[in-house]
Amino acid sequence: MKKSPVPPGKSRSQSPEQTGFFGEQIAPALAASSGETAHYHGHRERLRNRFRDNGDNSLADYEILELLLFRLIPRRDTKPIAKALLERFGTLAGVLGAPPVLLQEVKGIGEAVALDLKLIAAVAHRTLKSELRGKQVLASWSSVIEYCHAAMAHETREQFRILFLDKRNALIVDEVQQTGTVDHTPVYPREVVKRALELSATALILVHNHPSGDPTPSRADIEMTKTIIDTAKPLGITVHDHIIIGRDGHVSLKGLRLI
Numbered sequence: 001m002k003k004s005p006v007p008p009g010k011s012r013s014q015s016p017e018q019t020g021f022f023g024e025q026i027a028p029a030l031a032a033s034s035g036e037t038a039h040y041h042g043h044r045e046r047l048r049n050r051f052r053d054n055g056d057n058s059l060a061d062y063e064i065l066e067l068l069l070f071r072l073i074p075r076r077d078t079k080p081i082a083k084a085l086l087e088r089f090g091t092l093a094g095v096l097g098a099p100p101v102l103l104q105e106v107k108g109i110g111e112a113v114a115l116d117l118k119l120i121a122a123v124a125h126r127t128l129k130s131e132l133r134g135k136q137v138l139a140s141w142s143s144v145i146e147y148c149h150a151a152m153a154h155e156t157r158e159q160f161r162i163l164f165l166d167k168r169n170a171l172i173v174d175e176v177q178q179t180g181t182v183d184h185t186p187v188y189p190r191e192v193v194k195r196a197l198e199l200s201a202t203a204l205i206l207v208h209n210h211p212s213g214d215p216t217p218s219r220a221d222i223e224m225t226k227t228i229i230d231t232a233k234p235l236g237i238t239v240h241d242h243i244i245i246g247r248d249g250h251v252s253l254k255g256l257r258l259i
Helices: 041-054 061-072 079-089 092-097 111-130 141-152 189-198 219-235
Strands: 159-165 171-179 203-209 238-246 249-252
Touching (some): 041 061, 079 092, 111 141, 159 189, 203 219, 219 238
Parallel strands (some): 203 238
16 A cells, blocks of 8 residues: 655654644754663652652752753753753742743743743642632631742733632632733722622622732732722622732731721
8 A cells, every 4th residue: 555655754653752742843953863871861760760760859849840851852861951940030920920922932931832831830820710600618728828929920920810709608709900101000890890790690709810920919909909898898798808919928808907
């Protein structure tokens, strides 16, 4: 039987390790020539064994990132790439939270690998969010903060998010209502209350991020929160808190006794 022609630069079969999670072909320039034993092969095996035997506590952050990059860039020394990512973005959370366009500015990170890293970040966010389902949110406050921080702390623009709660204070849904600029997000109290009524929510937790990293509330943040409270209260909707997320922490307006 006559075989179909193979396009230039393609082989008839690919090892799964030659592609990222989404199946993109790893650039041939990154592949080691056949028969060559790369110097990092033994290092990779040692890292895997340490993780298998002792868990993640036995590894530095850059080594955890190396282990991840092994699968995404299988035929290249990933230690320098892992260290460059951490140097650029500061932490593992910063790496996974970075926009794809900025990830690709790091040497060795192409579009496919950047997309794979964002997929991993999405899985982490969904996992944290699943921890809130069916639970009384006020009794799981640390989980709320952890989820909001993972979802918003490294966004480059302000987002205004609302957690809609039922009469048991269980999460109905959380939604990003508005996305603004680096230092401002327009918020419309009537739209907030309208959406709460549509969802039959009886309580809200307001959340927004400060891309500057400093979660200190502004006067506008405080006034906007009080307006939403005043609009919602006559309709039997309670605003439990307004949380402001920064890169390294958060602030609760209720905790500061500002509402």
